[in-house]
Amino acid sequence: MEERHRMTVGWPRRRPLDVAFNDISLVLDKTPILSRVGGTCKPGEVLAIMGPSGSGKTSLLNAISGRVRPTSGTITIGGSPLNKRHKRQICYVLQDDIFYTNLTLRQTLVYTALLRLPDSMTYQEKMNLVDHILDILDLKHCQDTIIGKVMNRGLSGGEKKRTNIACELLTNPSIMLLDEPTSGLDSSTAHSLITTLKQFAEKEHKTVIVTLHQPSSQIFYMVDRLLLLCNGQNAYFGDTRKVVEHFSNLGLPIAPHYNPADFILEQVKGPLEVQERLIQGAKEDIRLNFNIPENFTLQTSPSIQSLYSKYLSLPTVHVTTGIDNNQFPWNNKCTACQQQCQHIQQKCPTDVSVTIDIDKKESPIYNKIVVGEEEDSGRSSWSEETRSEASGPSSPCEEYTDVQWPTSFFTQFKVLTQRNFCVARPIILSWLNGAQTLILAIIAGLLWYQAPRTEESLQDIQGWMFFSTHYWMLFKLFSALQSFPAEREVITKERASGSYRVSAYYLAKMVGELPLTFTLPTLYFFISYSMMGWDNIITGFMLLFMLLLNTLVAQSVGLLIGAVCYDLQVGITIAAIFTLFTQLFGGYLANRIPPWLAWAKYLSMVHYAFQNMNIIQFTYGKEISCSMEHSRFNSCVEVSNNEADSHPIPIEEILAERGETLPIWLNTVILIGFMIVVRLLTYIMLRFLHRPK
Structure with a gap:
């Protein structure tokens, strides 16, 4: 009893x-x-x-x-x-066992229960049901084992099949x-x-x-x-x-x-x-x-x-x-x-x-x-003593009402944010990515170690800024590019079962992965910029802000390409063309752009980030002194050789050397606006282009 x-x-x-x-x-x-x-x-x-x-x-x-x-x-x-x-x-257990492979069996069932069981049930009731399902299908002994994949073994084939069934049994x-x-x-x-x-x-x-x-x-x-x-x-x-x-x-x-x-x-x-x-x-x-x-x-x-x-x-x-x-x-x-x-x-x-x-x-x-x-x-x-607002009407007429979603938008957003964080953390913060970031940060720091603030080192300082913005654009764009293709089968399966809204999933993905997205670029910045020579706190954090904003924009483009292209090879080709284009017109590799191509630089997101980093570094950072011989800046030529080493190069001349510049606020607004538009387009693609049948 x-x-x-x-x-x-x-x-x-x-x-x-x-x-x-x-x-x-x-x-x-x-x-x-x-x-x-x-x-x-x-x-x-x-x-x-x-x-x-x-x-x-x-x-x-x-x-x-x-x-x-x-x-x-x-x-x-x-x-x-x-x-x-x-x-x-109706529950439909697919032939293929489609899960997030780095979650444990229990985590998989818990997130499924939180998403698909109605809000009228308490958290403890949902956890009791998870425990009961584990007992029914004899999965208690492996509940803390990851789902796993070919290169990272986890559950056996039979355990995966039963896990697949367990996820569907939760809704009775x-x-x-x-x-x-x-x-x-x-x-x-x-x-x-x-x-x-x-x-x-x-x-x-x-x-x-x-x-x-x-x-x-x-x-x-x-x-x-x-x-x-x-x-x-x-x-x-x-x-x-x-x-x-x-x-x-x-x-x-x-x-x-x-x-x-x-x-x-x-x-x-x-x-x-x-x-x-x-x-x-x-x-x-x-x-x-x-x-x-x-x-x-x-x-x-x-x-x-x-x-x-x-x-x-x-x-x-x-x-x-x-x-x-x-x-x-x-x-x-x-x-x-x-x-x-x-x-x-x-x-x-x-x-x-x-x-x-x-x-x-x-x-x-x-x-x-x-x-x-x-x-x-x-x-x-199952039904002798209980009922729920999702499927337990108190009168016959209520049985015919249709509740579109088992949980509210807020519940879906909260649960999916937690799940996306757990899924993305071992991928983004893997030991391989961490080692890569650490090694490159040290190499960059050694290459530009204690760069003097002189005209001779001006190009080196700008080279660090361009390399940093371009490297993290590539890193985050290609990481995000593989995000949706890797999750597509799971998301299609869950959308087909009516587990949650696309908007809740997409917003939760952006919020859940946000702190992880910032972790590695921040680590790189503090190591490399400190080795190059930290100017002051204000300059440092403003440069970090622009680096992270550029990273978010690049991630947005990667998400859009990944949402549109089912074929990963096609997506990689499109991403390569985009990154090379934005690199060429970024404002560092080529200063003398032909007039008939000058418009293209305004389509390069690196162009705006690199401009802003120049403005921040040379406006709020240490002054750049003129070269004592053969200076390329007019204000330095007019100064005698004895006074050149103490005469700073005007900020306007440094910025003008890289072409016409926009105000820092306008560059920032353009980057934020570009990011918002691209992310909205990504949502539209997810919502309507690849809707599950």
Whole structure:
């Protein structure tokens, strides 16, 4: 009893829901993928979708989840057409294990819980659910292990699969869709995983649909129902234990001691004549199993109705559901709330009338939405004592309201900021980046060590400023360029599941990585500038500000290129062209720019940062004395040789040597404005250009 109570505290309430798909056809780029596929799965059952590679298993799963819109056909969840509200009750476990590889298993689950569980739940309740999921899937022993990747080992393949499932179980979905969960696992691990799913479906009354490639015989018979696909069409749908008998009836007997899963897959991939026999046999099997005579009216559940229109070829048959309101109290409740819910698109459950005509190959017309006994019968133990504002209405009408996001913008921003900081810290502050920064800072400091403030050393001082701005532009631009491509799969997966807003993610990424972005340039500046000769505190911190601002602008450009270009190689090429362009017109390598190219310097962000660093250094820093011989500045030529070493070069002449300069405030405003515009463009690209399907 104590375990049951701990199991239910704080969990969002979900009603058991069945899944029915009827006449599903899908055409992508003029290529037919699925053709009139149908099937059902009820709460407490596990449905396996099998077929050879390219038969449409994943495409069908995508259609059921709502991620792909089928060309034709109907998909019903609990008797209602699939809609956004249902998508919140469906979890989709992808075939690939997509995570942030440097987070631990527990961190991954904690951040998922904080993002996807409603704000009405307390932090402690969410952590209790994380602990419970770790217990259910036997992941306690590895909860502090990083996810890992090829070059940095972490969780095993089976542990990653279970972690993938654990992230989806946190929201207590009514329907679980899993794309080849046993792929890449050994037979023992695969059997353990399917056993867990089977027990979860039965005990918690969940609807589980999986795609399997080549399961063992033990796993095969563990599944309740089987949907076998052949060239995107039904080759069998029904009880898994009857599939061998079905194939024998078609003249395809199985050899003794032969894995039935291997056998049926070999037949499906057999000659064209065998494939046609299987497709026609599937239709005949449905007709014989139901044995529907002419002009016969029967009672049936909504999940079965979707099969009639596909497989039965009978004269006009009238099928009705005989739902007793006294037997199902949910229907009585909805009778009272029907008038109150008129403004909601999804109506309350009632009877249905289906007409099937032999002369027409059209899908049946559903006059009213159906919700059968799955509405209230067999309620899962998750929902006995709890409810939440995300999925636990206090009245039947509330069940049909759609909460777009499980958490508020502030919650999403806070959690994502913490996660982005944890994800980015080992990457940005890696020992390799730290060593690189330290070595370059020391080399730069030694190269310009204690540079005297004289005309002979003027170019050296300017060289340090140009090198610093250009190096950190390159470093941050190319680091940011790889940021979105590295995270794209994770972000696409989480956006498709409706975990958070794009704006919350993007703002959290900028804020979470900000202190990390400043760390290495600041370390470099204090080492190299101190070795060159610190003028005063004001000059030093103003130069540091301009260096960091230039770094942020470069990072912004890198983020934009990374958000636009899916191909990293293309992004690197574009970034290289941009950095070389801004370097050439930065104002240090070339002073005599042809008049017809003079406009290009205003497109160089290094130009504005380098100008400002010159203004700050020579205005607020130590004065630069004239050369005693052959000075290139007019004011120094007019001074006698004896007085030259004590005569400072006017600031205006130093700045004029590098071309016409803008005021320091205008350069700063242009840099900040450029950064804001580029970051807004990046958000637009993330929001609209690469929206997940």
